[in-house]
Amino acid sequence: MSEPKCIWQAEAELGEGVRYDPATNEIWWVDILGQKIFCLNLATGRKETWQTPETVGCTVAHGNGDVLALFRRSIVRLDRPTGNFETVVEFPQEPAQNRFNDGVVAPDGSLWVCSMDFDFTEPTGCLYRVAPDLSVEKKDDGYIVANGPAFSGDGRTMYVNETMKGEIYRFDHDPQTGALASKTLFVKFNEGDGLPDGICVDAEGDLWAAVVTGGCVRRFGTDGALREEIALPSPIVTSVGFGGAGLDELYVTTGRILMEPDVLAAHPLSGSLFALSGKSPGTAPAVFRHH
Numbered sequence: 001m002s003e004p005k006c007i008w009q010a011e012a013e014l015g016e017g018v019r020y021d022p023a024t025n026e027i028w029w030v031d032i033l034g035q036k037i038f039c040l041n042l043a044t045g046r047k048e049t050w051q052t053p054e055t056v057g058c059t060v061a062h063g064n065g066d067v068l069a070l071f072r073r074s075i076v077r078l079d080r081p082t083g084n085f086e087t088v089v090e091f092p093q094e095p096a097q098n099r100f101n102d103g104v105v106a107p108d109g110s111l112w113v114c115s116m117d118f119d120f121t122e123p124t125g126c127l128y129r130v131a132p133d134l135s136v137e138k139k140d141d142g143y144i145v146a147n148g149p150a151f152s153g154d155g156r157t158m159y160v161n162e163t164m165k166g167e168i169y170r171f172d173h174d175p176q177t178g179a180l181a182s183k184t185l186f187v188k189f190n191e192g193d194g195l196p197d198g199i200c201v202d203a204e205g206d207l208w209a210a211v212v213t214g215g216c217v218r219r220f221g222t223d224g225a226l227r228e229e230i231a232l233p234s235p236i237v238t239s240v241g242f243g244g245a246g247l248d249e250l251y252v253t254t255g256r257i258l259m260e261p262d263v264l265a266a267h268p269l270s271g272s273l274f275a276l277s278g279k280s281p282g283t284a285p286a287v288f289r290h291h
Helices: 261-266
Strands: 005-008 015-021 026-031 036-041 047-051 059-061 067-070 074-079 084-090 098-105 111-117 125-130 136-143 146-151 157-162 167-173 180-188 195-201 207-212 216-220 226-231 237-243 249-254 273-277
Touching: 005 036, 015 059, 015 098, 015 195, 026 249, 059 098, 067 098, 098 125, 098 146, 111 136, 111 146, 125 146, 136 180, 157 195, 167 195, 180 207, 207 249, 216 237
Parallel strands: 015 237, 146 195, 195 237
Antiparallel strands: 005 273, 015 026, 015 249, 026 036, 036 047, 059 067, 067 074, 074 084, 098 111, 111 125, 125 136, 146 157, 157 167, 167 180, 195 207, 207 216, 207 237, 216 226, 237 249, 249 273
């Protein structure tokens, strides 16, 4: 991997949710607590920012070209020209103290979203699957901070984090039915190692994890062994995703949440978006197939 290059110097409180859209050659990311959606066109360098009325966990691509976003307890559609939002799915079953934290589209076109306790204390977080017909099914629960999720390229393996416990889990996933089975502990972070945040899987099947409070990105083999660690110029590293025309750039978000003034002064690029040139490309991102 190359040295991290800052490609958008921002002051995001909690930069998150980075993803690449191959249809438009754009990088999307958010500031969850700053309530912003960002978009960078890699060809033209154009930067767009939209303010959101509440916390925003991430964005996802829709098969018809729309952009969807996870609000606190709903999925909404962004109208790019106006910046207006239209509710697509609501989650009234989500506890009032929860917020959506992260999400990903599976290779089969379904949308998986994670929730968490806003105050990082109660195990009220859940993992949901949203089918193309917008039906919602709870797939797992008991998380304080559910994070990720990520799929292997063939859709048969799924990874989800419990950030507060420093644990990454692996599931067998049936791409035909969306069923999960055989939940196992894939990686356990030791005390002092930082905590796993956003994750993605490359074309070789290796898992890349942003290490919040660890200031780095780590790459794990399919056996869970640590293969690589790359330092970032921020102690708060929050999400990772492959992009670019060859899917061989790794994009990384950072934040400045809970940073003391002296730490922030030593890491002034915290809250920015970074790119690293990769050796192993990622897998093509999927789009939500809502019909």
